[in-house]
Amino acid sequence: MRIGVAKEIKAQEYRVALTPAGARELVLQGHEVLVESGAGAGSSFADAEYEATGARIVYVDEVWERAELLLKVKEPIASEYGRLREELILFTYLHIAADEPLTRALTESGVAAVAYETVETDDRRLPLLAPMSEVAGRLAAQAGAHYLERPRGGRGLLLGGVAGVAPGKVVVIGGGIVGYNAAVIALGLGAQVTILERSVDRMRHLEEILHGRVSLMMSSSLQIEASVADADVVIGAVLIPGALAPKLLTRETVAGMKDGSVFCDVAIDQGGCAATSRATTHDDPVYDVDGVIHYCVANMPGAVPITSTKALTNVTLPYVEAIAEHGLVEAVSRDPALARGVNVLDGRITYEAVAEAHGLDFTPLEDVLGAAA
Ligand SMILES: NC(=O)c1ccc[n+]([C@@H]2O[C@H](COP(=O)([O-])OP(=O)(O)OC[C@H]3O[C@@H](n4cnc5c(N)ncnc54)[C@H](O)[C@@H]3O)[C@@H](O)[C@H]2O)c1
Numbered sequence: 001m002r003i004g005v006a007k008e009i010k011a012q013e014y015r016v017a018l019t020p021a022g023a024r025e026l027v028l029q030g031h032e033v034l035v036e037s038g039a040g041a042g043s044s045f046a047d048a049e050y051e052a053t054g055a056r057i058v059y060v061d062e063v064w065e066r067a068e069l070l071l072k073v074k075e076p077i078a079s080e081y082g083r084l085r086e087e088l089i090l091f092t093y094l095h096i097a098a099d100e101p102l103t104r105a106l107t108e109s110g111v112a113a114v115a116y117e118t119v120e121t122d123d124r125r126l127p128l129l130a131p132m133s134e135v136a137g138r139l140a141a142q143a144g145a146h147y148l149e150r151p152r153g154g155r156g157l158l159l160g161g162v163a164g165v166a167p168g169k170v171v172v173i174g175g176g177i178v179g180y181n182a183a184v185i186a187l188g189l190g191a192q193v194t195i196l197e198r199s200v201d202r203m204r205h206l207e208e209i210l211h212g213r214v215s216l217m218m219s220s221s222l223q224i225e226a227s228v229a230d231a232d233v234v235i236g237a238v239l240i241p242g243a244l245a246p247k248l249l250t251r252e253t254v255a256g257m258k259d260g261s262v263f264c265d266v267a268i269d270q271g272g273c274a275a276t277s278r279a280t281t282h283d284d285p286v287y288d289v290d291g292v293i294h295y296c297v298a299n300m301p302g303a304v305p306i307t308s309t310k311a312l313t314n315v316t317l318p319y320v321e322a323i324a325e326h327g328l329v330e331a332v333s334r335d336p337a338l339a340r341g342v343n344v345l346d347g348r349i350t351y352e353a354v355a356e357a358h359g360l361d362f363t364p365l366e367d368v369l370g371a372a373a
Helices: 020-028 047-051 060-066 078-083 100-109 130-147 177-188 200-209 221-229 251-255 266-270 305-326 328-334 352-358 365-372
Strands: 002-005 032-036 056-058 069-071 089-092 112-115 169-173 192-197 215-218 233-236 262-265 286-289 292-295 342-345
Touching: 002 060, 020 032, 020 047, 020 305, 032 047, 032 060, 047 056, 056 060, 060 078, 069 305, 078 100, 089 305, 100 342, 100 352, 130 177, 130 233, 130 262, 130 266, 130 292, 130 305, 169 177, 169 221, 177 192, 177 200, 177 233, 177 266, 192 200, 192 221, 200 215, 215 221, 221 251, 233 266, 262 266, 305 328, 328 365, 342 365
Parallel strands: 002 032, 002 069, 032 056, 069 089, 089 112, 169 192, 169 233, 192 215, 233 262, 262 292
Antiparallel strands: 112 342, 286 292
């Protein structure tokens, strides 16, 4: 198959959808790989590194026009809509339930659109979202340590303490992928860590894998109030699948936190878990409410594109290989997780939540495939 890798043109996006290592695997499997010139630059991969794998460096028109499977990181933006076409398989993060113009552009163009974020295993894991949660969780602990420093506006406390001086206290609300990774790094920095969770099973698992090195507490509004009042860093890491984040910290709870403490709301991309949260950017990441530094960057992994690109492509490559080897129709019939990733096919919306979000018709994937057969 002819596989294209487009350069991301959305503002502040430095990731690329395929590393030179991934390109080499695809070339070795007999595929043709076209990489848009400069596509890897934001992640420190030069064109020459791709060329050395046997991939070809091409201009933007060629990558979009000649690819049979086009790999991207972010959804196409308006200036790219005209490039969508029949016979093209687009594999990328799409998030189209929140984007009606793009949904229409995809259906009207006849492109086959497969979304990273809806690839879902039978046990309900989202394998192509998980690595970004790992990155964001780890960064959150680092951001907490950084903004606790006095010149950054924080209390002026070293998270790890030193011999004879107590470490700082980190409270993580939500012990999923983000929460676990935040806890691991906070522990590594020497902090005293508490995780508040709602699922007892998840707490049992965390206790086991963290060898009892964190305090695990049942999450309740009373416990949250008490824990955050005593914390130096609070990390919001909750998720209720398919819903906005619950507002677990009221304005009064935030006001009850220590002066110069740091609240890092990773759940901000789902609206945030505090009444005081609003999305920020890497250019201007923090603001102050009642003496509490709020770090609420909605695309945290964007700060570390080298790591994020590698983590993302590690998990996307097996799906790319499957589509390239078997073609989309055969690949989705072999793998129900990949089938759940198909959002638009032959002008039909095949992902129910997307159709519902826009009040448009939903056609089950099997029906579209059956009609095409
Ligand atoms: N800002 C960013 O750049 C960025 C990047 C990646 C993920 N995220 C967001 O981080 C959040 C967490 O993602 P994840 O992958 O860790 O999800 P996850 O599903 O792995 O974990 C969420 C956890 O929250 C727990 N939870 C739910 N309600 C709770 C409550 N009231 N109190 C305590 N715990 C509760 C769940 O039991 C679960 O263990 C999501 O909102 C996700 O969108 C943000």
